[in-house]
Amino acid sequence: MAQNQSAPDATRRSERSRRAIYDAALALVAEVGYPKTTIEGIASRAGVGKQTIYRWWSSKADVLLEAFLDLSGQAAEAAAQDRPSADASPYGIPDTGDLAADLKHVLRATVDELRDPAFEAPSRALAAEGVVNEELGRRFVATLLEPQLQLYVDRLRSAQEAGDVRPDLDPRIALELFVSPLAQRWLQYTGPITYEYTDTLVDYALNGLAPR
Amino acid sequence: MAQNQSAPDATRRSERSRRAIYDAALALVAEVGYPKTTIEGIASRAGVGKQTIYRWWSSKADVLLEAFLDLSGQAAEAAAQDRPSADASPYGIPDTGDLAADLKHVLRATVDELRDPAFEAPSRALAAEGVVNEELGRRFVATLLEPQLQLYVDRLRSAQEAGDVRPDLDPRIALELFVSPLAQRWLQYTGPITYEYTDTLVDYALNGLAPR
Amino acid sequence: MAQNQSAPDATRRSERSRRAIYDAALALVAEVGYPKTTIEGIASRAGVGKQTIYRWWSSKADVLLEAFLDLSGQAAEAAAQDRPSADASPYGIPDTGDLAADLKHVLRATVDELRDPAFEAPSRALAAEGVVNEELGRRFVATLLEPQLQLYVDRLRSAQEAGDVRPDLDPRIALELFVSPLAQRWLQYTGPITYEYTDTLVDYALNGLAPR
Amino acid sequence: MAQNQSAPDATRRSERSRRAIYDAALALVAEVGYPKTTIEGIASRAGVGKQTIYRWWSSKADVLLEAFLDLSGQAAEAAAQDRPSADASPYGIPDTGDLAADLKHVLRATVDELRDPAFEAPSRALAAEGVVNEELGRRFVATLLEPQLQLYVDRLRSAQEAGDVRPDLDPRIALELFVSPLAQRWLQYTGPITYEYTDTLVDYALNGLAPR
DNA sequence: ATCTAATCGAGACGGTACGTCATGTCTTGAA
DNA sequence: TTCAAGACATGACGTACCGTCTCGATTAGAT
Structure with missing residues (x-):
């Protein structure tokens, strides 16, 4: 009798449909772009009724965010299997003792990732949506971006202990000096x-703009 | 800019309609948000036929970009009249000889601007659109962002001459160290x-992350 | 009749909407005339989405033809209940044995009908459309006109058997001698x-133009 | 100063434009049909400004009526030159003394004319418009149809004098017995x-339906 | 022969309606 | 009960024409 908005029964949820919806959403965003990706399009491509989407998600952006999260999770898992180090943290930043080299290494990997078409379309779409939709933006940051930035915080803390970074700095701000420029160039085509x-x-x- | 078939005659264009469209577009974006701003809504609010919009612009984003440019132009003009210094450059960055102070001053002004609701809605909308629409993004950057960044380039060059910034640095990259973090926090709600x-x-x- | 791409499922069709559309179409044609009757107007008056009209009909004329058919059907049914004679044929032409009197009687009834405003507006509109749109014209004739003419054929055949009409005449042509003049005066305001x-x-x- | 609606100066009217408009209107009606013939289309095809049409005519139907009248006038003139008889009346009905033969002859000519594609498109369009637009319908009849019917009246009067038609008949009604059936078949595709x-x-x- | 006022081609304008697409809700029948 | 399918009311899309309104540039008719 309770078929109305009040919470659907998640235990009966079709796993098969969820997967199909993720796949369809990611594929469509990659193929036709985010604005031309429609709920109807996703449903039809996934071989799913529209209602099945509306039952579990609240918007196109919502679907895509979860789909992308799922994709990232899979990718992280795959990467973890390639490099099954003791260090459990996914994508952990290496700590060879040479801070500059480590950072350069990771940023180069990020450059590669930013160019991977499979990631580019959905993450651009989500980023764009987040710019204009604060709620989604914050979720995007909290679930996807911040965990990655935390790795830089960790590496910078370790560097502070090693004496390679000034101890009074706030690592969360410090990392923005090299991460944000890259982010802005990617987001806004500024370079x-x-x-x-x-x-x-x-x-x-690391060295600052002022002469030493 | 009018790439329609059989280009319309710009000399016959109604200035009155253009202004009304700019005003309506900016007002609607501020009031109901970019996604709920429609061409029909702009037309009806401006007291204008839809075709008049389609004749001169190719999309909602296009209208808004021009409207915002116009608004910025007006604001710059107004500011210039308040401060009719010999220095003709609009919004020029002050050069008191104290680089750190000058930069802090300008960035504080930027913080204020980013919070001005009249600017926030349309510029967020344009930035978001630009993330996903490269062509528009590049136009946004070229016409609005880059001219502002150039002012930093100038100030940094002057600082290089004064010996306050290392002479081998590329000022266009250097400025990103403090500008991009602010931009990213604004765009993505990362802080x-x-x-x-x-x-x-x-x-x-200025001082770098590494100890001196 | 639903020749759209991927034919809609007629079993799910909303009877309520169909009725509302018929009513709205007939009312609008009567009130504002056929040319000012628009699909949007019908939809809005019927409290129905435009797509619901486009889903089931291909044009304004198509809607009106069905609406008028429905109306005629209802009228015929109503008339049949008033006069539940053994003679099942709707609107049957009386056969009193006096051919001239019977024909005059029926033609007088037709004159009355042609002046009934509820019938005039839609049937004029359909006739006009049919003049210029052969496909619709033929459907109009086949579904509405010809069944009525057939009644004259029957009556003339009976008269032939009774010896009141020459046996070698083609009744289908013969009836035009008195029906078509009336039709033309109505269609073209020729008298x-x-x-x-x-x-x-x-x-x-009956008597012919030549002297006897 | 009187550039408003009040009568334009007909003496300055461009003959060239009028002709071009007639030609364009007739050509378009023949090529794309009446409903798809637009004022803009006529103007552009005639190489004429829209205002030039609106200045001299009140509607699409009005243009077409005049254009068709002009065409008929030319055709009549051409026919008159082929057959420069003493009888000045255009398309006069022959009077050989054999009424039946004469009528059959003229009706056969009418059949031919009804099939002439150059005449069919515009006259159908005008007839259709006239069904639904009484004012235009009456003008169509008065200027085009009635003059032709008058020829039958004349011939029937002559026949009455010759004793071939009963003297008490109203010729204007009598002619409808053979003219209207043909008209209806043409207008409504009834046969x-x-x-x-x-x-x-x-x-x-001539002989009537009843036995003699 | 010159002046001058209207008509002319052109087309921008505020509108209305078109026919299409997608939204989010609701209903139906099969599993 | 959930699902796929899809009809439904709604509303925006981008296009086509409407009839009105300027714009110069001819182009007669009156001077």
């Missing part, structure tokens, strides 16, 4: 994205 | 935006 | 439509 | 249009 560029960012950030 | 934060950014960027 | 006129037509047709 | 059919009509009408 080219290359290894050389990210290397330069690390150098500038 | 609070305060005077204290921007002051910190300047200090970190 | 007044009165009982006297239709009586005269019957006399002329 | 095929052949020489045999029109011959039959004349026989039925």
Whole structure:
């Protein structure tokens, strides 16, 4: 009798449909772009009724956010299997003792990722939606972005202990000096994205702009 | 800019309609948000036929970009009249000889601007659209963002001459160390935006993360 | 009749909407005339989405033809209940043995009907559309006109058996001698439509123009 | 100063434009049909401004009526030159003394004309418009149809004098017995249009349906 | 022969309606 | 009961024409 909005019964949920919806959503965003991706399109491609989508998600952005989260999770798992180190943290930043080299290494990997078409379309779409939709934006950051930034915080803390970074700095702010420029170039097309560029960012950030 | 078939005659264009469309577009974006702003809504609010919009612009984003440009132009003009210095450059960055102070001053002004509701709605909308629509994004950057960044380039060059910034740095990249973090926090809600934060950014960027 | 792509499922069709659309279409044609009757107007008056009209009909004329057919059907049913004779044929032409009188009687009834405003507006509209749109015209004739003409054929055949009409005549053509003049006067305003006129037509047709 | 609606100066009217408009209107009606013929289309095809049409005509139907009248006038003139008889009346009905033969002859010519594609498209369009627009319908009849019917009146009067038609008949009604059936078949597609059919009509009408 | 006022081609304008697409809700029948 | 299917009311899309309204540029008719 309670078929209305009040919480659907999650135990009866069709796993098969969920997967199909994720796949369809990601594929469509990649193929036709986010604005032309429609709920109806996702439903039909997933071989699913529209209601099945509306029952479990509240909007197109919502579907995509979960689909992308799922994709990232899979990717992380895959990466973890390739590199089954004791260090359980996914994508952990290496700590070779050479901070500049470690940061450059990770930023280069990020450059590669930003160019991977499978990631680009959905993450751009989510980022764009987040700019204009604060609620979604905060969820995007909390679930996807912040965990990654936390890795930089960890690495910077370790560097502070090793004496390679000034102890009075706030690592959460410090990391923005080299991460945000890359992010902005990617988001707003304010400049080219290359290894050389990210290397330069690390150098500038570590040594500062003022003469020593 | 009018790439329609059989280009319309711009000399016959109604100035009155253009202004009304700009005003309506900006007002609607501020009132109901970008996604709920429709071409029909703009037309009806401006007291204008839809075709008049389609004749001169190719999309909602296109209208808004021009409207915002116009608004910025007006604001710049107004500001210029308040401060009719010999220095003709609009919004020029002050050069008191104290680089850190000058940058902090300008970034604080930017913080204020980012919070001005009249600017926030349309610029967020344009930024979001630009993330997902490269063509528009590049136009947004070229016409609105880059001219502002150029002012930082100029100030940093002057600082290089004064010996306050290392001469081998690329100023266009250097400025990103303090500008991009602010931009990212604004775009993605990755952190609070305060005077204290921007002051910190300047200090970190000028002095570097590594101990001296 | 639903020749759209991917034919809609007629079993799920809303009877309520269909009725509302018929009513709205007939009312609008009567009130504002056929050319000012729009699909949007019908939809809005019927409290129905435009798509619901486009789903089941292909044009304004198509809607009106069905609406009028439905109306005629209802009228015929109502008439049949008033006069539940053994003679099942709807609107059957009386057969009193006096051919001239019977024809005059029926033609006078037709004159009345042609002047009934509830019938005039839609049937004029359909006739006009049919003049210029052969496909619709033929459907109009086949579903509405021809069944009525067939009644004359029957009556003339009976008269032939009774020896009141020459046996070698083609009744389908013969009936046109008195029916078509009335039709043309109505369609083209080529002359007044009165009982006297239709009586005269019957006399002329039965007796011929040549002296006896 | 009187540039408003009040009568334009007909002496300055461009003959060239009028002709071009007639030609364009007739051509378009023939090519794309009346409903798809638009004022803008006529103007552009005639190489004429829209205002030039609105200045001299009140509607699409009005343009077409005049254009068709002009065309008929030309055709009549051409026919008159082919057959420059003493009888000045255009398309006069022959009077050989054999009424039936004369009527059959003229009706056969009418059958031919009804099939001439150059005439069919515009006259159908005007007839259709006239069904639904009484004002135009009456003008159509008065300027085009009635003059032709008058020729039958004349011929029937002559026949009455010759004793071939009963003297008490109203010729204006009598002619409808064979003219209207043909008209209705043409207007409403109620039957095929052949020489045999029109011959039959004349026989039925002259001799009557009742046995002699 | 010159002036001058209207008509002319052109097309921008405020509108209305078109026919299509997607939204989010609701209903139906099969599993 | 959930699901796929899809009809439904709603509303925006982008297009086509409507009839009105300027714009110069001819182009006669009156001077």
